[in-house]
Amino acid sequence: MTEHPSLLFSNMNTIQDKEDEPFVEQENSDEDELEKFEDIRPSKNNIPWPLSTGLINEEDDIEQFTVNSLEKHYVRFLLDLREGHLLPQSIIKSITNYFTAMLNILFKIIHHQATQSSNSLLIPLADIEKLILQIKTSMRNIIKNEYQFSKRCEEHFEYVAPxxxxxxxxxxxxxxxxxxxxxxxxxxxxxxxxxxxxxxxxxxxxxxxxxxxxxxxxxxxxxxxxxxxxxxxxxxxxxxxxxxxxxxxxxxxxxxxxxxxxxxxxxxxxxxxxxxxxxxxxxxxxxxxxxxxxxxxxxxxxxxxxxxxxxxxxxxxxxxxxFQRNFNSGQFCHLCHISYEFRLTPLTDISFLPRRVTTHNMYVQQAVKSFNTKPVAGVVGESPLPHLIGFHPIKSLPNDLMHDFAEGICPLIILGMLKEASVKRLMIYDQIEQKMNTFNYGMNDQSNKPPKIRAEHLTNSRIIGSASQKLCLFKLIPIIFDDVIDQLTNTLDIYTCLHEIISYTYSTKFRKSWLPYLDSLTTRFQSLM
Structure with a gap:
């Protein structure tokens, strides 16, 4: 690594005081860390997304550093604190105050070393003090108010306000x-x-x-x-x-x-x-x-x-x-014409027509003519996106897997299985809580590890956690309760069917030839429920 020239002293071979020796060791260790950092190259799984991938970006190496350059990097640092780490403005102001205080200490260190040296200075101390004062003023101006911060973001990063x-x-x-x-x-x-x-x-x-x-x-x-x-x-x-x-x-x-x-x-x-x-x-x-x-x-x-x-x-x-926003009457589905009164009828005994573009447009016209006073086949009026190219309510609004599966039916099946275990006296709630809390999650599941589920959660029929945590728990239920899973005869078939449905719907690549089998699975699941 090339040795960087000093900005302060014409001769760096002067004898250092003993108290300055740790600074030399720290400088060497910093150079070693920098060498290791430069060896790191972004791979396909390690993409440099943050605003600043390092202390100084590659494109900044060729620029001449000025106070404005320092201001740019400091604004980038504050952006990362605000948007990346969600720190409030009060804490950011406190950080700036500490930085300006450290600049004061830095000048005192420079002043102390300059007075101990017998060599001439390249830069007068008065100029250094003036430069540090300019830097501190710039740093304080950035955080003076929201307008000043936004103005610097526009200047340095082409920020556009909403x-x-x-x-x-x-x-x-x-x-x-x-x-x-x-x-x-x-x-x-x-x-x-x-x-x-x-x-x-x-x-x-x-x-x-x-x-x-x-x-x-x-x-x-x-x-x-x-x-x-x-x-x-x-x-x-x-x-x-x-x-x-x-x-x-x-x-x-x-x-x-x-x-x-x-x-x-x-x-x-x-x-x-x-x-x-x-x-x-x-x-x-x-x-x-x-x-x-x-x-x-x-x-x-x-x-x-x-x-x-x-x-x-x-x-x-x-x-x-x-579409209508209540789901306890009429044709409550935006994909088909299922009626609320027949929602519990097994799909093996009944079928419902899917919604079509032509008939939907007709329903919209009827709803508009009636001044949107009541739904027409579940339609209450026109979409607020009628002029968006490529959008139609029938084709562009699919069901959401996260809400329907991870936050919807999966927690219900988990509760049903655990309550069946309790009713059959295979386990009491305290034993279920202990078994779930002592389970060792694998490396791939650590990021989605569910929170502790207590007995009161089961009593209140409530599974806590995020969507990914609930889905992780759903997939691991047979492993966590491997000693009793075969005895849950009322819910095991439902769980197995839903588990297979999820394996298809969450797959990254889906083949058209799988659709008939997936249709049979969903029909069977609805009939079992």
């Missing part, structure tokens, strides 16, 4: 993040466009030579108050995300591959006209991507996109599709 969208005359508004800029930022990251093109070429036969990049949207609702408090449903936000489907699995599954598109207070979107106003900008940008395309620095050519699907839970799906 667009405010007024949805009524009362001043209620939502926010939209321009999707074109988000996609550009994503595709300009290191190696992303390479992975995207390679994956698209690998699947070119399966996609029937369709070179358009598919965009998937997701609708999700979150609560911003105490989930067990009295106002848990009073303040809710609706968020919209996007992901590029053509990214390889190792990239698409990363949190950084999911982009935020919009955020709005849920109650503002409850009125019929508000969603149409809110989605207008989003629809215009999506249509522009599908008709004109997008150019990015990392690719020589024009990238074209196509809208694929919009996913969400059943309530969000019905809201976007213009």
């Amino acid at each position: 667009c405010e969208i007024k949805i009524n005359d009362q001043g209620d508004c939502g926010y939209y993040v321009p999707i074109e800029r988000s996609i550009k930022n994503l595709l300009n990251k290191a190696d992303v466009i390479t992975y995207l093109i390679d994956n698209l070429n690998d699947n070119i036969v399966q996609t029937k030579k369709d070179l358009d990049l598919m965009l998937t949207y997701r609708d999700d609702g979150i609560g911003i108050t105490n989930p067990i408090g009295p106002k848990k449903d009073e303040h809710k936000l609706t968020l919209y995300y996007f992901v590029i489907e053509d990214l390889p699995d190792v990239v698409r599954s990363m949190l950084q591959s999911i982009g935020l598109v919009g955020i709005c207070c849920t109650k503002y979107l409850s009125l019929e006209t508000n969603p149409i106003k809110y989605f207008e900008s989003m629809i215009n940008d999506l249509n522009h991507l599908q008709t004109t395309g997008l150019s990015v620095q990392s690719f020589n050519g024009q990238l074209h996109f196509v809208f694929s699907i919009l996913t969400g839970d059943n309530l969000a799906t019905h809201k976007i599709g213009g």
